[in-house]
Amino acid sequence: MTRAADGTPPPSGPPPAHVDVVVVGCGPVGLVTAGLLGAGGVSTLVVERNATTSDEAKAISVDDESLRTLQRARLDGCVYPILQPGTGTRYFGADSRLLVHAKGRRPQLLGHPFKSSFAQPAFERALAGAVSQLPSVDVRFSTELVDFCADTLGVRCRLRLADGSHAELASSFLVGCDGARSFVRTHLGIRMQGRSFDDVWLVADTVRDTHRERYAMHFGDPVRPRVVVPGRDGRCRYELKLRPDEVPPEGEPPVTLAVDLIRRYRAIEARDIERCTAYRFHALVAERWQQGRVLLAGDAAHLMPPFAGQGLNSGIRDADNLSWKLRAVLAGRASPTLLDTYEPERRPHAEAMVRLSVRLGEVMMTSARRRALARDTAVRLANLLPVSRRFLAESRYRPAACFAEGFVVPPAPGVRPAAARLVGRMLPQPRVLSAAGVVGLLDDVLGEGFALVSVGCGDEVPAALARSSLSHLGCRQVAVALDDTMPAAMPPDVPGASDAPATAPGTAGAADVDGRLQEEFAPLRGTVLLVRPDRYVAAAWPATSASDVASGADAVAASLARFLVGSPDGFETAHAGEAGGGPGALTSILPHGYGFWKAFL
Numbered sequence: 001m002t003r004a005a006d007g008t009p010p011p012s013g014p015p016p017a018h019v020d021v022v023v024v025g026c027g028p029v030g031l032v033t034a035g036l037l038g039a040g041g042v043s044t045l046v047v048e049r050n051a052t053t054s055d056e057a058k059a060i061s062v063d064d065e066s067l068r069t070l071q072r073a074r075l076d077g078c079v080y081p082i083l084q085p086g087t088g089t090r091y092f093g094a095d096s097r098l099l100v101h102a103k104g105r106r107p108q109l110l111g112h113p114f115k116s117s118f119a120q121p122a123f124e125r126a127l128a129g130a131v132s133q134l135p136s137v138d139v140r141f142s143t144e145l146v147d148f149c150a151d152t153l154g155v156r157c158r159l160r161l162a163d164g165s166h167a168e169l170a171s172s173f174l175v176g177c178d179g180a181r182s183f184v185r186t187h188l189g190i191r192m193q194g195r196s197f198d199d200v201w202l203v204a205d206t207v208r209d210t211h212r213e214r215y216a217m218h219f220g221d222p223v224r225p226r227v228v229v230p231g232r233d234g235r236c237r238y239e240l241k242l243r244p245d246e247v248p249p250e251g252e253p254p255v256t257l258a259v260d261l262i263r264r265y266r267a268i269e270a271r272d273i274e275r276c277t278a279y280r281f282h283a284l285v286a287e288r289w290q291q292g293r294v295l296l297a298g299d300a301a302h303l304m305p306p307f308a309g310q311g312l313n314s315g316i317r318d319a320d321n322l323s324w325k326l327r328a329v330l331a332g333r334a335s336p337t338l339l340d341t342y343e344p345e346r347r348p349h350a351e352a353m354v355r356l357s358v359r360l361g362e363v364m365m366t367s368a369r370r371r372a373l374a375r376d377t378a379v380r381l382a383n384l385l386p387v388s389r390r391f392l393a394e395s396r397y398r399p400a401a402c403f404a405e406g407f408v409v410p411p412a413p414g415v416r417p418a419a420a421r422l423v424g425r426m427l428p429q430p431r432v433l434s435a436a437g438v439v440g441l442l443d444d445v446l447g448e449g450f451a452l453v454s455v456g457c458g459d460e461v462p463a464a465l466a467r468s469s470l471s472h473l474g475c476r477q478v479a480v481a482l483d484d485t486m487p488a489a490m491p492p493d494v495p496g497a498s499d500a501p502a503t504a505p506g507t508a509g510a511a512d513v514d515g516r517l518q519e520e521f522a523p524l525r526g527t528v529l530l531v532r533p534d535r536y537v538a539a540a541w542p543a544t545s546a547s548d549v550a551s552g553a554d555a556v557a558a559s560l561a562r563f564l565v566g567s568p569d570g571f572e573t574a575h576a577g578e579a580g581g582g583p584g585a586l587t588s589i590l591p592h593g594y595g596f597w598k599a600f601l
């Protein structure tokens with residue numbers, strides 16, 4: 001059966017013979033990748049071997065960064081209705097008393113709640129419905145990738161269709177978002193590194209729950225470590241660590257066990273269990289995430305225990321990082337070597353999230369009574385100090401992504417310290433007033449591509465930037481007005497940020513609405529920022545005069561030239577000898593060698 005997950009008519013006919021990108025897997029990471037590619041008009045085929053999106057008891061929380069990504073892919077509108085926005089986590093000690101009430105940063109830094117709860121099946125359905133509507137995206141269920149081979153010129157895929165027949169197609173890139181047991185990864189012979197845990201967890205989603213709580217609750221009770229996450233409409237997630245004698249035999253549905261265990265915390269019958277399963281968790285990272293034109297994202301690239309709620313969120317970060325690079329390369333604006341920055345930028349942060357998830361599990365979910373008591377004492381002592389209390393309450397232990405290498409330019413001397421600290425990090429997203437008088441979020445003013453953001457700079461700066469060597473990036477220029485001033489008037493060809501197409505370059509302005517823009521951007525006064533499409537700051541330089549602006553822009557352009565000014569053969573040079581595909585690769589369907597590829601590309 002091939003049909004869209006939301007019941008819309010399925011794409012008919014055989015898959016196309018050629019697309020820009022094949023995305024393997026219709027899980028959350030594949031769908032967001034396709035959504036971001038589709039928002040840029042990239043022809044994308046998403047293949048999913050199952051007949052629908054999944055109905056498994058998996059992720060239950062999405063963070064502010066992921067929601068910002070969905071905002072830019074224009075997918076936030078379909079997701080917000082299924083969220084319980086603005087939650088956090090309460091951690092309880094061995095004696096069931098509250099240890100930490102972790103809310104994240106307030107007010108919101110990135111324009112969305114720090115944490116929101118949801119059910120992954122509903123999230124996937126909402127995303128699949130919206131992504132299927134994108135004109136350049138073709139979503140195919142009951143369609144499995146069964147073989148592929150890749151060389152420096154392209155990828156050739158073999159698909160098994162719903163009726164058992166096979167189809168072949170060529171693409172410029174293949175993105176394996178195909179989960180923990182990734183076919184793409186194993187076909188390339190890429191191993192996972194790290195460790196797996198023996199503990200077995202029972203995970204159940206229930207309905208008709210009468211809770212009034214809104215926050216997730218992690219109970220560090222060594223007798224029964226557990227996580228309880230209230231959801232919308234009387235739904236609730238229970239994750240309970242099983243004792244070895246409770247572990248159900250392989251394949252046995254643990255519904256009766258779930259009822260038995262959850263009964264200790266609420267009245268429950270078997271019909272209240274919506275879905276339930278038993279998991280062993282892993283802390284694994286793929287030894288490499290790219291082989292030529294084939295890339296891995298999401299669980300295919302990294303697996304972590306769920307205690308930090310970051311597996312899916314890390315996958316969405318991968319999708320965001322990768323998709324603007326693919327878009328730039330496919331549009332001919334960047335050299336394919338830009339894709340080589342994907343893994344160096346993403347891996348350190350994904351590894352940090354794996355470590356955090358493991359640590360949280362070891363500390364909060366320990367079955368060792370002494371360890372639990374030592375933890376509770378240490379946390380209660382830490383709570384006595386305002387600085388450590390704030391660290392815990394604002395969840396600052398969750399590491400923020402910061403790129404030390406990749407598509408970033410180390411700040412030159414003379415850059416304000418606050419601006420230097422922002423390089424390689426995500427730009428805050430306050431609510432702003434645009435020059436057209438519209439109140440919205442900053443990214444809506446920045447548009448979809450690169451942005452040159454000048455903060456509290458003189459009127460000569462936009463013209464100097466327009467003449468600079470960065471102008472060929474097609475950046476939108478955004479002047480941020482400080483000190484209760486209004487953004488400069490729009491030039492006649494760009495009537496206002498709200499009216500201009502999100503992809504249009506030109507200029508726009510942003511002013512303060514509620515004090516947040518002033519607070520976050522005043523320390524950057526007199527600085528120009530080069531902001532990437534994923535809203536990370538690639539570079540910052542001082543703009544005290546028109547000549548500073550121009551020389552700073554030229555230095556940044558020179559640093560990034562290796563990514564932006566690629567020869568048409570850039571990929572072949574960078575990835576010579578890296579053709580992908582396992583022993584069963586489709587060499588038999590390459591009748592004319594490289595000439596065959598060229599016909600497709």
Ligand SMILES: Cc1cc2nc3c(=O)[nH]c(=O)nc-3n(C[C@H](O)[C@H](O)[C@H](O)COP(=O)(O)OP(=O)(O)OC[C@H]3O[C@@H](n4cnc5c(N)ncnc54)[C@H](O)[C@@H]3O)c2cc1C
Pocket residue numbers: 024025026027028029030047048049050054057058059060061062120143144145146177178179180182183184203279297298299300306308309310311312313314315
């Ligand atoms: C109990 C639990 C709780 C969790 N809680 C959280 C949380 O709160 N927050 C969070 O961020 N993360 C959480 N996670 C992790 C999160 O669920 C995963 O990280 C997320 O599902 C990964 O998404 P994905 O798209 O990479 O992979 P998947 O969701 O596994 O999707 C992969 C898809 O690829 C398809 N596929 C595989 N091979 C092929 C092929 N050859 N051809 C076609 N299709 C194929 C599969 O059928 C599947 O649909 C949790 C996980 C668990 C188990």
